Amino acid sequence: MRYVAVSALSHPGLLRERNEDSLVIGPWTLCATVTENPQTLVFPLGAPLVVAVADGLGGHPGGDVASALVVRRIAAIGPALADEAAVHDALNACNRAVYQAAGDDRGSELAAMGTTVAGAVVQPGSVLVFNVGDSRVFAAPRIGLRQVSLDDSPPPEPGRRTTSVVTQCLGGTRAYRAIHAHVTAVSLSPGDRYLICTDGLTDPLPTDVLDDVMRTHDDGRAAFELWKAAIAAGGPDNITLAVVRVADE
Template identity: 80%
Template sequence: MSYVAVSALSHPGLLRDKNEDSLVVGPWTLCATVTENPQTLVFPLGTPLVVAVADGLGGHPGGEVASALVVRRLASIGPTLSREDAVRDALDSCNRAVYAAADAKGGDGGSELTMMGTTVAGAVVLPESLLAFNVGDSRVFAAPRGGLRQVSVDDSPRPAPGRRTTSLVTQCLGGTPHYRAVVPHVTAASLSPGDRYLICTDGLTDPVPDDAVDGLLREYDDGRAAFELWKAAIAAGGPDNITLAVVRIADD
């Protein structure tokens, strides 16, 4: 029998006052939480399993509210996401839900939350395939033995000359005064035992170059790899919230 092992953690980093990232693994969610040791969960391969991170927009009040709303919604509808169009519809639904929540809070006098928004990136693990998805600049990587390969598509402008990253995003869930539709990126890939994926917010990928991420995933297994990736982001200054999940497909 095949199964899915997911090792995940979420941490505010060294410079942020709070953690605006959220995480979903199947029915389990982690919102605005601090973990320094990876949590590992194991699920049988069968029912669609959603694993995703959401990064509340920095500089906009309510980022943690938006990211938590999205992962909880994905946890609720995750078992129904067996097709690419269903994933796109789910992300459209999440986007509308963020705007609706912002409008509702604005109506209660919490108008500072009307611009709340979040990125999202993740994967739906199916018996023989994986559906990777994202809106924004959080990322999904395939991590085969041949080397790290990004399968998500960054919604961000090209970095300025001399810079490796940018903090700007060209689309996200919510984040504007009035409703704006999103065009989610969804990519299908075949799946077999031994495959590994990394799903993470830019709190990992901004300070830690891809070759360093690749090296740590090659050197360590699952939970230890998640821990070492977090350590690398902290050693690089921990400038942002850090949330990541290492997903592995395995046989008994």
């Protein structure tokens, strides 16, 4: 019998007052929490299993509200996300839900709240990788880390490796704006691993560091060492990550 193991954690980092990231693993969610040790969950490989992170927009009130809304909605409908069309429909529905929740705030404090989202739907034989914004999904085979999500961000300024600007997200503006989610189907085999994370991990750490940690360590230890490396690099943002592995029992 094949199974899916997911090792994950979420932490505010060293500079942010609160954690505006959220995480979903199947029916399980973490929202605005602080963990320093990875939690590992194991599921049989069968019905669609969604693992995703959502990064509430910094500088906008309600980023934590938006990210939590999205992961909870994904958790509720995850088993139905069996194909690319269903994932597109789900993300469009999440976008509308964020705008509706922002509009319901009479004081307009949440009027421009928004969040990125990135994740994978794991099912027998295939993985549906999706994202809106700059949170990322990497395939992590032993031959080297490879990004399979597509960043919604402009090229960084000369001399800089990253940018904090996103060109689309769920919500994030006072007037409704439709999204064009990235959804890609890739084949799945036993032993495949994926890294799903917010930019609190990828901004301070170059890809070669992520690759080295994923090559060197197994799931839970890799998640811990990635978090530790981001903290050692200054922990400038919220850090949320999940290491996903498919294996035979």
